[in-house]
Each structure stands twice: as structure tokens, then as C-alpha cells.
Amino acid sequence: MKTVPQIDFVNAADAEAILTDVANRLRSGSIVPYLGPGLADSSKPDAPMTPETLAAFFATKVALPRRAKYNVWASAQHIESNKHRSTVTALMVQAFAAPVEPMPLHHHLAALSLPLIVDAWYDSAMRTALCKHEGWGEVQGITRAGICEERWYRFYNAEGREVDRAAAQSWTTVLYKPHGGVLPARNFLISDADYVEVLTEIDIQTPIPDVVKERRSGRSFLFIGCRFNDQMLRTYARQLIKRSSGVHYAIVEPGVLSRNELRFLVEQGLTPLAIPLPRATAILLAA
Numbered sequence: 001m002k003t004v005p006q007i008d009f010v011n012a013a014d015a016e017a018i019l020t021d022v023a024n025r026l027r028s029g030s031i032v033p034y035l036g037p038g039l040a041d042s043s044k045p046d047a048p049m050t051p052e053t054l055a056a057f058f059a060t061k062v063a064l065p066r067r068a069k070y071n072v073w074a075s076a077q078h079i080e081s082n083k084h085r086s087t088v089t090a091l092m093v094q095a096f097a098a099p100v101e102p103m104p105l106h107h108h109l110a111a112l113s114l115p116l117i118v119d120a121w122y123d124s125a126m127r128t129a130l131c132k133h134e135g136w137g138e139v140q141g142i143t144r145a146g147i148c149e150e151r152w153y154r155f156y157n158a159e160g161r162e163v164d165r166a167a168a169q170s171w172t173t174v175l176y177k178p179h180g181g182v183l184p185a186r187n188f189l190i191s192d193a194d195y196v197e198v199l200t201e202i203d204i205q206t207p208i209p210d211v212v213k214e215r216r217s218g219r220s221f222l223f224i225g226c227r228f229n230d231q232m233l234r235t236y237a238r239q240l241i242k243r244s245s246g247v248h249y250a251i252v253e254p255g256v257l258s259r260n261e262l263r264f265l266v267e268q269g270l271t272p273l274a275i276p277l278p279r280a281t282a283i284l285l286a287a
Contacts, residue, residue, distance in 0.1 A: 007266065048096075138174070140156065253277075
């Protein structure tokens with residue numbers, strides 16, 4: 001019988017005190033915000049904001065076998081294998097056709113001129129918030145299906161035009177979307193095949209852009225609106241915090257954490273802050 005990892009969550013007052021300190025360090029640029037879809041999901045957008053709801057969306061469009069029906073990556077792979085990659089892309093564009101409006105915290109982060117922001121979902125809320133500012137650009141993970149070139153990511157300036165990697169060195173803020181995004185160019189890592197090569201290389205960090213590696217160095221990460229109940233999401237989080245600071249934080253809801261999520265927090269040494277997301281957002285905005 002597998003044992004459930006034990007975590008001693010600090011009391012609410014201490015958790016808020018820690019987050020207040022993190023918020024101050026965030027302003028100084030020594031903390032990297034790592035945004036999961038849970039942040040934008042609090043606005044109740046029409047777009048699917050979890051792997052489960054995206055898988056459910058696919059199931060409304062295509063008949064899926066039981067083994068793929070509840071797994072978004074397997075669902076996309078089934079569609080790609082039995083129809084075409086273009087069908088997967090078209091469905092992703094349809095799923096995220098309704099704009100996801102930025103939350104106040106998106107706007108707050110955009111105004112801080114942070115060196116690096118990681119956004120681990122396909123919507124464009126963070127990009128939209130950044131568009132009100134200058135001195136930023138974006139790097140997105142891309143599928144290698146059919147491109148016939150040795151590329152793992154593409155760079156885009158604030159106007160959405162593709163640029164070369166040298167341009168990123170001049171950006172004050174780099175927005176990194178490791179799974180791609182609906183804007184500006186409909187890049188999506190979504191099927192099992194998309195991730196095969198990435199996961200074989202990610203341990204040696206090849207698919208991670210050099211500018212991201214440089215800007216994470218010596219910095220801590222703060223996970224906001226993230227769940228770690230999916231192996232793919234855990235793998236990316238683990239690899240992105242590698243070779244950065246040794247101290248990281250995650251805003252969590254203890255009552256919903258799975259055994260795998262608890263184990264991940266323990267294994268990665270993340271400091272869990274059991275603060276409801278609306279309250280955590282208020283603390284981050286007030287600091």
C-alpha cells in the first residue's frame with residue numbers, strides 16, 4: 001500500500017507572512033512567476049482551463065476510445081493519428097477562440113517589468129496584459145511535426161512577428177510559454193507525439209531556450225494557479241526550476257491535492273502556501 005507523503009503546512013498567518021515577503025521579492029525581480037491555468041480560470045472563461053476540460057472538449061468533437069477519452073494528450077494523439085494534425089490545430093483554435101481576459105494579477109505582473117514570466121497554458125491572458133507595456137517579447141514551445149528542422153521553440157516580438165533569438169536578449173521581460181499558445185501563431189504542444197522528443201531531451205535541457213536558462217539562474221519560482229496532478233505538468237515544472245535557486249513556493253489548496261501532487265511538493269522541496277487563490281492574489285497585489 002502506497003503511503004501518502006506528509007507535509008506540515010504552516011499556519012495561515014505564517015503562510016501569508018511568507019507570501020508577503022515573496023511578493024516584495026517579486027517586485028525586485030528575484031522571483032519568477034510560474035502561472036498555471038487556475039489563475040485565469042477564476043474569471044470563468046469559456047475556454048477550457050484544465051487538461052481535463054480540454055480533453056472533454058475534444059470528446060464533444062470526435063469519438064474517442066476509452067483509453068484516450070479522459071487524457072488530453074492521448075485524446076489529441078488519437079485525433080492526429082486518425083484524422084490529421086491540421087484537425088488537432090483547428091480544434092485547439094476553436095477551444096481557445098473566446099479570449100481569456102487578464103485578471104488583475106496578470107496586469108500587475110505585466111507592470112513589474114519582470115525578467116521572466118512562465119505561462120503554462122494555451123490562452124493569451126498574460127500576453128494581452130503585457131501588450132499594454134513595452135520592452136517585452138515571447139518565446140513559445142512548438143511542435144516539431146512536419147517542420148523538417150531542428151527547432152524546439154520560436155520567438156515573437158510584442159507585435160506578434162517572429163524574430164530571431166538574438167532579439168530576446170534586449171527584452172526587459174521574456175514571456176515563456178513552454179506548451180505554446182493560441183496567439184500569435186497557433187503553436188501547440190498537445191499530442192503524445194509532440195512530447196516524445198521533448199521528453200527525451202528535456203532532462204538535458206535542450207528544449208528550454210537559452211534566454212530562459214539564463215534568466216532563471218539564481219532566482220526562485222512562485223507557482224500560481226498550478227496543479228501537479230498530471231505527469232506532463234510535473235515534468236515541465238521540475239525541469240524548468242532545475243539549475244535555478246533552491247527555494248521555491250507554490251500556492252496550493254491542501255484539500256484537493258492528490259498523492260502525486262504531495263509527493264511532487266516534497267521531492268522538489270517546494271514550500272506550499274495554503275492560501276486561497278483570491279486571498280493570495282490580494283496579498284501579491286498589495287505588496
